[in-house]
Amino acid sequence: MTETWLNKVNWSADGLVPAIAQDAASGRVLMVAWMDREALKRTAETGEAIYWSRSRRKLWHKGEESGHIQKVQEIRLDCDADVVLLQVEQQGGIACHTGRASCFYSKLVHGEWVEVDAVLKNPDEIYKR
Template sequence: MADWLDAVTFNDQGLVCVTAIDAHDNSVLMQAWMNREALEETVKHGEMVYYSRSRQRLWQKGESSGHTQRVLGLWLDCDGDAIIAKVDQRGGIACHTGHKSCFYRRLEDGEWLEESPVLKASEDIYGQ
């Protein structure tokens, strides 16, 4: 087992929070989870691999959409329980809704307002 993995503090479910940041403009793209195996696979292959809590399995970002994330750097916070990943977001879309970022809604006057456009319809990405 790699020593660097021992510095990561996984929660009770064996997961660590990961925030993906666009390396080109530093925008926050998405937040997801990794287990130990996902983190190992990410480092081994240089592509972001997450753990899907709903599907209970590993998933490579973009495995269905083609919008993969090439890893340019990983940072571990001081407590060891959160990771930031700087990525090259291929296709310019990180969100399954077709937005660049999963964080496209901003709270204003008690309402969540969409502040960025859909770049590609979900149906066109996933063929549904």
Template sequence: MSEAWLDEIKWTDDGLVPVIAQEAGSGRVLMFAWMNRESLALTVREGRAVYWSRSRGKLWRKGEESGNVQRVKEMRLDCDNDVILLTIEQVGGIACHTGRHSCFYKIFDNGQWRSVDPVLLDPQQIYSKPS
């Protein structure tokens, strides 16, 4: 498959595009991340979300450590060609590194942010590697 479709995207000056991961079925927004050309092309090829980690400066296959993979069901580009929406199946039910279903677990309530979604699994259990 030609990758000319990548040229239609308006990349940021540092070669990234913002990506929203939305759960198929519920429609709930689970997370926000970034992709570069390589990670977006890999996402299409592999059928699973591959992001660009700005903090680590490398490709990040969602679930590579936790097992909580995001299987891509549909991919859309917004009207300005500068934001991607992934409709995904969240394997394992946990999208957030805090062990919650969604990264958007805080609600603004009476002048403060309050956590409203439970931790489904302790992050140390998700990310600790056996010695």
């Protein structure tokens, strides 16, 4: 596959682009992460979400430790070419490292953040360190 499509992405000064993972079936936003050129290229090649971990400074294959891999159904680029949208099938139904379905589990209610989504699996059971 020719890689000229990667040149169309409006990469940030540090070579990254935000990537939104959305459940392909329900449309729910599962998480937001970052991708560098290699992560986006490998995601397209493998059909599984691969991100750039800013904290670890390395590529991160989603689910490499937890088993909660994201099977990519579709990759889209927004109108400004500076955000990637991945429509995914979330393996195991858990996208968040907290053991929840989505990283967006807190809702603003009367000026307070309230956790409104249940933990589906204890993170200690997911990440055996």
